[in-house]
Amino acid sequence: MAIAVFIIAALMAIAGAVGVISFREPIRSVLSLVVVMIALGILFLLLSAQFVFVAQIIVYAGAVMVLFLFVIALFGPAREFARANLRFQSWLSAVFVFALLVLIWMMLAGVQYRQPDKTDLSTFGTVQSIAVGLFTTYLYPFELTSLLLLVAAIGAIYLSRKKVDDK
């Protein structure tokens, strides 16, 4: 059962990722990315990461993607025409990316997977266990993240403000 879910979600994710890089209209790329994110959410559930699943759906597939859709709907060029300034750019990037894939593959082949200790799945990944980690051991990183979000919000407001020429 879990294998079937994994295969379906993995195929969804790969199909969505291929769609992201192959559609000419940016809006279709965004919608393909939503497919990838939902598929990854299913995989997170499979890996008993319930809270991460909820955050993935709400924050990523919800908020961030709507932000992308707004920007594309307001400003984005509707289509892009393939015209590389650099000759052989596609071939060069194919070679580099193949090298990257081989590198990751070799790294994965060298991993010694430790047999998991008895993981208590009734508490693993629940909101409570996440919160205990987030508000005890990782309290300072958590607070710094809120600072980061504040800086990002101020930066976005500053960058997209109406320019006033006060000369």
Added chain:
Amino acid sequence: MTLGGSHLDASWFLILSAILFTLGAVGVLVRRNPLVILICIELMLNAVNLTLVTFSRQLGNLEGQLFTLMSITVAAAEAVVGLAILVDIFHTRDVEDVDELSEMKG
């Protein structure tokens, strides 16, 4: 590791993550539209999140999931600032190719 009664190897998830990351890298290298390049960066970040959650489950350690939450937050901040910069540029002109944005190349 055993998931829902059947055996699934962690390496399957890791290979899927590697494939997604590579596809994102292809997009960053090949596509011309700056918005699509940002989307492909989001795809790569998502692939890394899958790796973190997989190892979290494999090792029975919640820290991977906590790090994933941090990563989601940082990715949201990155998307906000990146899109704000693009909106600022789109206010003044239409950019169809990232290579047009080369004023700061020195």
